[in-house]
Amino acid sequence: MSDVQFRFRDDEPVSDPAVTVDSFADQTNATAVRVEPSDDARELLPYLDRLRLIEVNFPAFTDGRGYSSARVLREAGFDGEIRAVGEVTIDMLSHMRRCGFDAFAPEQSLNPADAQAAFDRWSDVYQATADGRQPIWAKRHPV
């Protein structure tokens, strides 16, 4: 398993081994799970309070299902770590942050300067997501 290269959390990193979604329900002591692109993240919703880490795997960077998985989990109130693993590349980082990922363990370690530039790229955003950033339309129409 690759190391966590970037993490945006203050709590202790979780090192528990992640189990698959289909075996998770039966392992009542598991605190970490790995979501594959074909898994339905909604199956985890009943168990969110005992989960500390959800890894979302990107076997190929061109398969975008993991972005939806992360948002589904955040929208349901999950506040543990959501870690992107697999083929995670520089140009995905800012979009992943927006979808709720707060840790990144790329298979191939990324150039730190390029990664930092990517995280800092967008000073404003058009959409509301669960990342808490105020979208442009909200700034245009302050309440």
Add this chain to the structure above:
Amino acid sequence: MYKYDNYDQQMVDTRVEEFRDQVRRRLTGELSEEQFRPLRLQNGLYLQLHAYMLRVAVPYGTLSSAQMRLLGDIADKYDRGYGHFTTRQNIQYNWIKLEETPDLLADLAKVEMHAIQTSGNCIRNISSDQYAGAAADEIIDPRPYAELLRQWSSFHPEFLTLPRKFKICVIASETDRAAMRLHDIGIKMVRNAAGEIGAQFYVGGGMGRTPMIGPMIREFVPLDQLITYSEACLRVYNRYGRRDNKYKARIKILVHELGKEEYTRQVEEEFAHLMTQGIEPPIAELERIKIYFVDPAYDTAASDELDLSDPDFRLWVERNTEGHKQAGYVIATVSLKPVGGIPGDASADQIRLMADLARDYSFDELRVTHAQNIVFPHVRKADLYTVWQALDAADLGTPNLDTIGDIIACPGLDYCSLANARSIPVAQKISERFAAKQEEIGEMKLKISGCINACGHHHAGHIGILGVDRKGKENYQLLLGGSEGADTSLGQITGPGFDEDGIVNAVEKATEVYLDKREQGERFLDTYRRIGMAPFKEALYG
């Protein structure tokens, strides 16, 4: 038309810098071609047969004269003096150098333009009715809704790696001039029984290998739920659209395989959830955008008279202009289909001339049509003769809108690495063959694609031509009876294909059957629908 505020400008400027950085990483080898490919595609940059091609977005087909002029300048500065207007209401340049692309994008950004998401597996440029804001039959201008969707879909973090490309169209007239039901999402703005404006959603249309007409999944989405409903449609697709086979990855296949009812049920469930998430911009945002689309300051005393004593002018007026909602004005279409020309091509000088004419005679506005022509949406009748003379002198006065010479064609094997056959030479031969007969044949939509991906919309042509590769030779199949209007239908293949000259002859035979069998007032399409395929087959193969 819409004007960027500081936020919009910042987004586009940031994108230029991001792309500049991506190109740098590609040129230093930090990014492999495989990694770079989806990134450049999301910026409209294709690697074609001979060079890079850049597709520049023209959101919902609307341009200012300053933007149009810059498109001409770019053709000179970065290309070989030409631009190619496309069926997606965009413009493409066919001879672009990768290392110059960031500077080109920076030039575009100065006039509020970009190439964001003009390709790739993401939400593409939003298309619309080319007569929006001017048409006599629209219930409201559809472009503010398209602009709202443009902003929402730009860099949407969840939907940048969809199973496949995703095209959205917004119209607001009963007459569909934008092939709305052949889009992944087609939205028709409607008025409900209570008199409120809302959005009717059609999902799962498309052309390509498996053409489908999108079914309606929601009769009325209120305006304060438009983004949320769109997001629900996309999320269901992103999660469940097929990724095992790129030819089955469009949303039309998902809707077809799940069935319209089950897809709709899933969307409604997702929608109910997303309504709790506060992702919808306030109505005040829509109102802010709408201000940019108020009617221009029409001359309400403008005369409705038109001097048609010049017979050439008269022909052009009859063919290429359309009634305007404002008395004293017309909508004028510039045909980019001169006899024997390349459909959709315009030289840098022609582009700049059209920009000047729009500035002086059309309230600074132009439109690109999905039929690869240019529209001056608001021309005073009193100015029309002047406009026509200037166009005619620049070889832009061809009076052939919606006739057999007004051919839609993809770039085909002359440029495209996906094509199986050339489209342009076939279009040129047909254009030449029928130049003298186009008036007699009347309304005709002839569309040519150089492969089954159907960029030339051949399924939706009254006459469609599909180029295929048959044992190493270019071969052309003929389709009849397609339509993209409110009466959308898909063309049917007549039978075995033809070679390049054979297909031109076959088109001629099909038109002869029509001329022989037509009844009073019938268009080609009407006659075909009445008499069916058999008489055409008999003439072609009998």
